[in-house]
Amino acid sequence: MTTATLPETPAAGRGSPALWALTALGAAGMAATYAVAGPERFWADWLIGFVILVCVALGALFIVALQHITGATWSVPLRRVPERLAALTPWIVPVALVALLSLPVLFSWTQPGAAADPVLALKTSWLNYPFFIARLAVCVAVWVWSYRVLVTGSVRQDRTRDPRATVTMRRYSPVFMILLALTLTAFAFDWVSSLQASWYSDIFGVYLFAGAVTSSIAATALLTIYLMRRGRLAGVTGDHLYNLGGLLFGFTIFWGYIAFSQYLLQWYADMPGEVFWFRERTTGAMAGVFALLGIGHFAVPFLGLITRNSKKSWKRLCWVSVWVLFMEIVDVFWLVSPIQGHGLHLGWPEAAFAAFFLAGGLLVVTRALRMGEDTPVGDPFLADGLHFHLR
Amino acid sequence: MTEATLPAALRVEPLVQGDVTLAGLDDHIRGWTERKPPRAWYVAITITSLTALMGFAAIGYMLYEGIGIIGNSVPVVWGFLIINFVFWVGIGHAGTLISVILYLFRQRWRNAISRIAEATTVFAFVCAMMFPAIHVGRPWFPYWLVPYPNQRGMWVDFRSPLIWDVFAVLTYFTVSLLFWYLGLVPDFATLRATAKSRTRRAVYRLLSWGWVGNARQWVHYEKGYLLLAGMTTVLALSVHSIVSMDFAVSQLPGWHMTIFPPYFVVGAAFSGFAGVVLVFAFVRTVMQLENYVTMRHMDLLNRMVLFLACVMTYAYLMEGFTAWYSADPFVKYIFANYVFGDQWWAGTLTIFLNCVLPQLLWFPKFRRSVPVMVTVSAGVTVGMWMERYTIVILSLHRGYLPSSWGMYLPTRYDFMILFGSIGLFLTLLLLFLRKLPVIAAWEVKPDIVFYQKQSAEAGHA
Numbered sequence: 134m135t136t137a138t139l140p141e142t143p144a145a146g147r148g149s150p151a152l153w154a155l156t157a158l159g160a161a162g163m164a165a166t167y168a169v170a171g172p173e174r175f176w177a178d179w180l181i182g183f184v185i186l187v188c189v190a191l192g193a194l195f196i197v198a199l200q201h202i203t204g205a206t207w208s209v210p211l212r213r214v215p216e217r218l219a220a221l222t223p224w225i226v227p228v229a230l231v232a233l234l235s236l237p238v239l240f241s242w243t244q245p246g247a248a249a250d251p252v253l254a255l256k257t258s259w260l261n262y263p264f265f266i267a268r269l270a271v272c273v274a275v276w277v278w279s280y281r282v283l284v285t286g287s288v289r290q291d292r293t294r295d296p297r298a299t300v301t302m303r304r305y306s307p308v309f310m311i312l313l314a315l316t317l318t319a320f321a322f323d324w325v326s327s328l329q330a331s332w333y334s335d336i337f338g339v340y341l342f343a344g345a346v347t348s349s350i351a352a353t354a355l356l357t358i359y360l361m362r363r364g365r366l367a368g369v370t371g372d373h374l375y376n377l378g379g380l381l382f383g384f385t386i387f388w389g390y391i392a393f394s395q396y397l398l399q400w401y402a403d404m405p406g407e408v409f410w411f412r413e414r415t416t417g418a419m420a421g422v423f424a425l426l427g428i429g430h431f432a433v434p435f436l437g438l439i440t441r442n443s444k445k446s447w448k449r450l451c452w453v454s455v456w457v458l459f460m461e462i463v464d465v466f467w468l469v470s471p472i473q474g475h476g477l478h479l480g481w482p483e484a485a486f487a488a489f490f491l492a493g494g495l496l497v498v499t500r501a502l503r504m505g506e507d508t509p510v511g512d513p514f515l516a517d518g519l520h521f522h523l524r
Numbered sequence: 525m526t527e528a529t530l531p532a533a534l535r536v537e538p539l540v541q542g543d544v545t546l547a548g549l550d551d552h553i554r555g556w557t558e559r560k561p562p563r564a565w566y567v568a569i570t571i572t573s574l575t576a577l578m579g580f581a582a583i584g585y586m587l588y589e590g591i592g593i594i595g596n597s598v599p600v601v602w603g604f605l606i607i608n609f610v611f612w613v614g615i616g617h618a619g620t621l622i623s624v625i626l627y628l629f630r631q632r633w634r635n636a637i638s639r640i641a642e643a644t645t646v647f648a649f650v651c652a653m654m655f656p657a658i659h660v661g662r663p664w665f666p667y668w669l670v671p672y673p674n675q676r677g678m679w680v681d682f683r684s685p686l687i688w689d690v691f692a693v694l695t696y697f698t699v700s701l702l703f704w705y706l707g708l709v710p711d712f713a714t715l716r717a718t719a720k721s722r723t724r725r726a727v728y729r730l731l732s733w734g735w736v737g738n739a740r741q742w743v744h745y746e747k748g749y750l751l752l753a754g755m756t757t758v759l760a761l762s763v764h765s766i767v768s769m770d771f772a773v774s775q776l777p778g779w780h781m782t783i784f785p786p787y788f789v790v791g792a793a794f795s796g797f798a799g800v801v802l803v804f805a806f807v808r809t810v811m812q813l814e815n816y817v818t819m820r821h822m823d824l825l826n827r828m829v830l831f832l833a834c835v836m837t838y839a840y841l842m843e844g845f846t847a848w849y850s851a852d853p854f855v856k857y858i859f860a861n862y863v864f865g866d867q868w869w870a871g872t873l874t875i876f877l878n879c880v881l882p883q884l885l886w887f888p889k890f891r892r893s894v895p896v897m898v899t900v901s902a903g904v905t906v907g908m909w910m911e912r913y914t915i916v917i918l919s920l921h922r923g924y925l926p927s928s929w930g931m932y933l934p935t936r937y938d939f940m941i942l943f944g945s946i947g948l949f950l951t952l953l954l955l956f957l958r959k960l961p962v963i964a965a966w967e968v969k970p971d972i973v974f975y976q977k978q979s980a981e982a983g984h985a
Contacts, residue, residue: 311834322849333849334846335842335845336782339783395782401773402774404775
């Protein structure tokens with residue numbers, strides 16, 4: 134494939150002024166949201182941004198750890214991309230701290246009537262302020278620590294060229310996977326499911342995980358293509374993209390599978406204690422979003438990437454990835470937004486939040502593009518990865 | 525960086541070892557199909573086929589006398605027969621996962637073990653399919669499950685997961701059989717070229733469909749293999765998901781869990797991998813396959829067992845947590861009953877064998893120790909059977925009302941049928957080991973060439 138070298142954007146390090154402007158504009162819109170549309174709308178939108186941030190950052194860490202745990206060599210030249218994407222992880226701390234203020238506004242178990250509710254009353258030993266905040270603290274601590282081990286360690290290896298760093302990261306990866314499974318599940322149950330605390334679905338942690346990994350692979354693919362097109366990933370070819378596309382395709386199916394089975398089982402059993410959750414998300418104004426999710430989060434990327442050539446083509450992979458990321462936003466919107474009651478809560482406030490989180494996230498990621506070399510030059514398997522060719 | 529300067533933990537062992545050659549592999553595989561088997565084989569197959577016969581006798585007696593002779597009762601209307609069905613479908617997932625999914629992930633270590641893994645899939649499904657057929661209340665009408673033209677004026681209920689099951693299991697069995705057979709074709713051609721007896725040559729000629737192994741055939745072949753692999757992967761996910769829906773679409777506490785589909789698939793793969801470890805622990809020494817199925821293969825298989833054990837642990841944790849979190853007294857009761865009820869040993873044993881015991885495999889030493897891996901895998905096989913026992917029996921034996929509480933006790937016929945199915949499986953496996961190429965030679969040969977090249981380079985250096 135051609136890698137026409139494009140000029141380096143002048144402000145690649147500091148972040149482009151346009152991104153700063155967009156972030157500021159978004160922040161202004163957010164303030165206006167609080168004042169005009171009310172705190173509930175504000176906090177629901179903040180929560181959507183928070184959940185997506187966690188999903189993309191942890192999905193990126195998952196991709197990194199997955200490569201270590203499997204001992205994959207083809208992906209070594211690409212590994213710096215999800216590592217840089219994972220630079221979003223430390224930013225979870227401030228966003229989470231702000232999100233704590235949403236607890237009294239949004240969550241059903243914090244409402245004054247909760248103690249009188251027979252179902253919620255039984256859950257108070259799990260859903261109470263101290264324990265809830267403690268769980269969040271543990272989760273965030275685990276994530277930031279894992280980021281330090283997996284990413285900071287890898288960037289340091291650029292200088293030291295010490296293969297023992299690879300051993301350390303490979304040893305830590307299984308531990309990380311276990312911690313990720315527990316913390317991401319706790320996060321999903323706490324921050325999304327417990328919005329309506331009487332509802333439960335034991336696959337919900339996996340549901341959020343599937344979306345997180347799918348969107349992170351999409352983000353990784355986009356960033357890889359961006360760097361490739363600027364000639365910064367010499368040696369990375371369509372064959373590497375093919376593998377990324379294959380992973381995206383596979384996790385798209387996985388998300389579709391989890392989402393469908395969760396829906397099917399609750400719809401089929403039709404038990405009032407759980408089906409109300411889906412009813413709020415599949416009827417009225419949300420019916421369209423639900424349909425969009427089914428088609429857009431599954432069918433579009435599935436058909437878009439099904440052929441061999443489509444996975445190798447950077448153009449195809451590029452638009453599918455953009456679409457998948459958009460669908461992750463739709464997915465989290467679909468999960469969170471209906472707690473505000475009937476109707477589609479979509480308008481300028483959501484645009485402002487999207488501008489803030491997207492532009493802010495891009496600022497973090499563009500800054501991270503200066504972190505270490507473009508490929509992990511200290512990794513002993515880099516050469517193997519660069520020699521990777523499909524049969 | 526050269527291999528020698530790498531830390532020991534990062535070095536990769538070759539996939540074959542010792543003095544292996546292309547011709548040597550062919551001779552080795554052919555040897556087993558041409559020679560008279562050792563005496564132990566006759567002893568083994570006598571035992572297994574007699575066990576199978578005992579199972580069939582029990583089934584025959586059950587059909588004659590009625591379903592009352594087995595332990596099924598009200599409220600436990602699903603007994604051993606359904607447990608065995610789910611168990612065997614589970615064992616049957618190994619072939620696909622090892623052979624197909626690892627193939628899609630281009631894991632070359634699957635090449636040497638894929639053939640036997642696929643064989644276990646096919647045989648396990650033979651055992652599995654027997655059970656729904658003998659479990660239907662009127663065993664003379666099993667074809668009512670199959671949608672056929674409507675002349676009889678009755679139509680199956682497409683909203684019933686039992687019907688989805690018929691489709692899922694039959695499709696998966698057909699495709700697994702085709703996939704297994706497709707892989708065998710080039711090896712049949714090799715056997716055809718060298719078979720000593722005329723009959724054998726004729727049979728292999730028929731089975732190899734005129735395969736000559738020219739470039740054109742290989743191009744089509746590999747494309748077909750890849751496409752079939754892709755389709756089989758989706759089927760593998762679907763089949764146990766649908767088996768899980770037999771339970772999960774109901775409203776029964778303990779069965780209605782949204783985690784069931786992926787949890788059943790993972791459990792199936794788990795028991796399947798354990799089954800394959802068990803088979804290889806014996807076959808690789810008895811049939812002297814150590815140079816092709818090395819300790820590295822066993823190590824990797826055991827890593828898969830460990831990984832799946834961790835996922836199972838997650839699933840159990842989620843079930844336990846959600847049972848509590850649901851705040852539903854019936855769900856809470858059923859799950860507590862799994863580990864604290866009258867048959868507390870069933871749930872406890874399940875957790876111990878599936879979650880605790882496999883943690884031994886974190887240690888590299890144990891992943892390469894045959895006694896440990898046999899213990900763990902045998903434990904997992906029993907544990908996964910116990911898991912289905914827990915799900916089927918313990919969820920059913922306590923109804924919503926005390927009047928629908930009962931106790932389940934299997935009879936000797938239940939055990940005869942269970943052991944009979946194991947006998948049937950092992951008999952089929954022994955016949956396979958005797959008469960068909962146990963290693964996919966055409967897939968392992970590139971690894972041998974690669975190994976020879978590497979050894980030659982190392983020799984020169």
